[in-house]
Amino acid sequence: MTENDAKLQQIVQFLNNPENKDLEDSINNWRGLTPANEKFYQDIYKIWERAAGSAPLEKLDVNTALEKFSEKIRNQPIVTDGVAVKLNTNIFKWVAGIAAILAIAVLAYMYTQPYALTYITKTSTTAKDSVLLADGSKIYLDVNTTVKYPEKFSGDSRPLYYLSGNAFFKIAKDVSKPFIIYMDNTAVQVLGTSFNISKSAQYVNINVKTGRVMFTANSKTKSILSAGNAASYNLLTNKLTTYSGLNQNSDAWLTGELHFVDEPMANVVKKLEQYYKVDIDLDSNLSRLGKLNASFVNNNIDQVITVLEQTYPIKIYRNEDRLIISKK
Structure with missing residues (x-):
């Protein structure tokens, strides 16, 4: 690993672990040596920050990103201990090292962060x-x-x-x-x-x-x-x-089955309204009719009406989009 690669890795380590005071002091001292060092640090920080919120790595166009990155930092000097070093001859090799380190940093960051979920809305x-x-x-x-x-x-x-x-x-x-x-x-x-x-x-x-x-x-x-x-x-x-006590008809819309065990007429009416999606008017004088014990499997509303009329002294008729239950 070259001196340049080592400095880059040190910066990335600091960005991933800002609580490390020794690393922070070392980076800050190096940044204060020259404006070029500070600019280099800021450039790396911007890349690191954007990478942390980017798409998963397998979706990145590595070659394009590498080319753009190399253009930005080509011929840019890094100053270490007062000595300026230009990056020109082995730029792609050096940039490849940067890419590898940044990839590790981004992967580590993404591994510890909640995955951005893609939601699907389904309406029936x-x-x-x-x-x-x-x-x-x-x-x-x-x-x-x-x-x-x-x-x-x-x-x-x-x-x-x-x-x-x-x-x-x-x-x-x-x-x-x-x-x-x-x-x-x-x-x-x-x-x-x-x-x-x-x-x-x-x-x-x-x-x-x-x-x-x-x-x-x-x-x-x-x-x-x-x-x-x-x-x-x-x-x-x-x-x-x-x-x-389970409402045994809660999933009737799915099973097609309605079951009534000692069910008061008022409750029967409510469940028929929910299942068949129809409004039913029950004469208040009929709310005390005997409790219903019956099961209906894939029956239409007319079939249910027939059973109710045969079981109780009632008459059920239609009034537009409503059912009226009255005394026979």
């Missing part, structure tokens, strides 16, 4: 869809659902942004990298499980099918939900309500 509009993530996790999207996820996961977590809609998650297990779903001022953290999330402008609803998740609101309120449990968070009032 008129049809259900699914997304297979880089870690093997899978997300099933209901219509009108939007999520934002990284093309590749890096670092010590697996982040995803849930913007709106209804989705079912099957998360690949990775204890060292928890999967975190961010929704406004709330978050769900999992290690490996399956669960359903429904998000509207007012509510975030979570139903855990397998495993465990941790729900966090406003970075303060936390709740651990195990399989079979659910939670509902009001984004407007910041109120969290947890339930013991």
Whole structure:
């Protein structure tokens, strides 16, 4: 290694480790010898600073960068102990040494910094869809659902942004990298499980099918939900309500199955509205009808209406885009 290469390496070492006081004193003393030394230091600093925020090394055009760099420093003197040395005869060989040292410095810097993630926004509009993530996790999207996820996961977590809609998650297990779903001022953290999330402008609803998740609101309120449990968070009032007992119809949009066990009529109506996306008016005098025990698998709304009319003394008819339930 030549004296010039040694000085360059010393500068790079200092830039990577500015807390080293001995190295700092040595560099500062050398910089103060001549203006040329100070300019050389500033040039190296600018290159180092830009390299730290550049694209990954495999994407760099090394030959072009090398040529531009050599043009900038050609015939520029370095002064060491008062002796000026011109870089002209072996410029490319010297620059190659610089490039190698800088490459090591940049690589070391990038290795210790968070990787800049490239995010993809996925929206299902008129049809259900699914997304297979880089870690093997899978997300099933209901219509009108939007999520934002990284093309590749890096670092010590697996982040995803849930913007709106209804989705079912099957998360690949990775204890060292928890999967975190961010929704406004709330978050769900999992290690490996399956669960359903429904998000509207007012509510975030979570139903855990397998495993465990941790729900966090406003970075303060936390709740651990195990399989079979659910939670509902009001984004407007910041109120969290947890339930013991899975809402077995939370993923009906995905499975095509509706199951009712001792379900009050008022609750049946709400779930039919959610699943079939239709408004239903229930006569207040009928809210105390007997509880429903029934299962529907891939049935349309007309088939469900027939079963309800055969089970209860009611009549269901349509009024434009609404269903009216009244006493027979």
